[in-house]
Amino acid sequence: MKELALKYGCNPNQKPSRIYMTEGELPIEVLSGRPGYINFLDALNSWQLVKELKEATGLPAAASFKHVSPAGAAVGLPLSDTLKKIYFVDDIKVPLTPIANAYARARGADRMSSYGDFIALSDTCDEATALLIKREVSDGVIAPGYTAEALEILRAKRNGTYNVIQIDPNYVPAPIETKQVFGITFEQGRNEIKLNDPALFENIPTQNKTFTEEARRDLMIALITLKYTQSNSVCYVKDGQAIGIGAGQQSRIHCTRLAGNKADIWWLRQHPKVMNLPFVEKIRRADRDNTIDIYISEDYMDVLADGEWQKFFTEKPEPLTMEEKKAWIAQNTNVALGSDAFFPFGDNIERAHKSGVQYVAQAGGSVRDDHVIETCDKYGIAMAFTGVRLFHH
Numbered sequence: 001m002k003e004l005a006l007k008y009g010c011n012p013n014q015k016p017s018r019i020y021m022t023e024g025e026l027p028i029e030v031l032s033g034r035p036g037y038i039n040f041l042d043a044l045n046s047w048q049l050v051k052e053l054k055e056a057t058g059l060p061a062a063a064s065f066k067h068v069s070p071a072g073a074a075v076g077l078p079l080s081d082t083l084k085k086i087y088f089v090d091d092i093k094v095p096l097t098p099i100a101n102a103y104a105r106a107r108g109a110d111r112m113s114s115y116g117d118f119i120a121l122s123d124t125c126d127e128a129t130a131l132l133i134k135r136e137v138s139d140g141v142i143a144p145g146y147t148a149e150a151l152e153i154l155r156a157k158r159n160g161t162y163n164v165i166q167i168d169p170n171y172v173p174a175p176i177e178t179k180q181v182f183g184i185t186f187e188q189g190r191n192e193i194k195l196n197d198p199a200l201f202e203n204i205p206t207q208n209k210t211f212t213e214e215a216r217r218d219l220m221i222a223l224i225t226l227k228y229t230q231s232n233s234v235c236y237v238k239d240g241q242a243i244g245i246g247a248g249q250q251s252r253i254h255c256t257r258l259a260g261n262k263a264d265i266w267w268l269r270q271h272p273k274v275m276n277l278p279f280v281e282k283i284r285r286a287d288r289d290n291t292i293d294i295y296i297s298e299d300y301m302d303v304l305a306d307g308e309w310q311k312f313f314t315e316k317p318e319p320l321t322m323e324e325k326k327a328w329i330a331q332n333t334n335v336a337l338g339s340d341a342f343f344p345f346g347d348n349i350e351r352a353h354k355s356g357v358q359y360v361a362q363a364g365g366s367v368r369d370d371h372v373i374e375t376c377d378k379y380g381i382a383m384a385f386t387g388v389r390l391f392h393h
Contacts, residue, residue: 003020006018006019028142028166030163030165033163042139046228050121052195053073057196060101061075061122062102064107069233072242097128119138122143122144124150139163141154143166195388201219201384208381208382210382218240219338237338238336267329271328274296277317295319336361343362345371353379358380363386364387
């Protein structure tokens with residue numbers, strides 16, 4: 001198949017629409033549903049991300065994509081009981097496989113942003129992973145293969161309209177890529193830089209020059225995630241998964257704040273008060289996620305006011321105070337931070353430090369590098385200048 005007609009483009013008024021190959025056949029097969037233009041943008045970008053994560057770490061990888069940027073990305077490390085609970089996968093009856101763990105982490109990092117996501121899996125989708133996907137609001141999934149059990153589960157999702165795409169894992173695109181804007185064709189070499197090169201972490205201008213093996217892995221995950229995130233972008237990673245991604249911001253400090261706030265929310269969801277919220281039975285997953293998000297925020301009274309809390313809880317919870325939040329966030333440590341370009345000022349490091357960042361990888365090359373280095377030294381943070389910019393548009 002050389003081309004596939006689509007219902008419409010980014011918006012319903014943008015017709016006709018298709019994907020096609022100028023040479024050879026499409027490396028994808030639609031096994032279920034009818035993916036649209038944006039679905040394919042998410043699918044093909046997210047597939048590249050998970051394929052590269054697998055190549056770099058040797059671990060199965062998954063991504064949760066929304067509007068051509070990842071909401072979450074992770075490798076398949078085992079889940080603690082706490083993570084199983086906050087990702088709401090502690091009730092799955094079958095054992096969680098490495099690829100299922102990767103998806104649980106990718107989806108669970110920022111559940112609000114992942115609502116209605118497109119999923120990418122580096123490995124064959126198995127029954128455990130399909131069962132996790134089945135219960136979430138999602139637009140589709142792309143993977144190199146599906147077991148018979150997984151395909152049966154996914155084909156039944158959304159009354160048979162759920163988008164299931166299989167991609168040829170051996171497909172290699174042409175080294176030159178093109179796109180059109182306003183009738184004008186742009187051409188560039190594909191971004192083929194490998195981010196698992198140890199040389200990326202050799203230029204360490206900070207006093208602390210120690211990167212643990214886990215820190216190097218997490219920084220690689222951050223950089224690979226940023227390679228497929230709309231710029232400007234910043235990514236916080238801990239224990240093999242992105243915990244906060246700031247994408248598409250014009251100011252880098254806004255990226256750092258946005259991603260840091262998401263990382264804080266991820267950590268706050270593990271606070272005992274949050275984990276023990278007394279939800280009413282059969283609350284919808286989306287309502288529960290939104291309630292948790294509001295409970296953690298400054299607008300907590302929106303779900304705790306009389307007449308409101310009864311909609312969500314069996315009894316009125318105590319608020320999570322600002323003092324409790326600050327004390328809990330201060331316990332988060334060993335977070336890695338990647339940036340798709342240099343940090344122009346030390347304010348980014350100040351903000352990152354508040355969310356437990358102890359390792360940084362960024363391009364370097366700012367006229368204020370000295371200020372950034374000085375701020376890292378103030379907190380004992382180890383920082384590498386990679387010399388690599390990872391803009392993505």
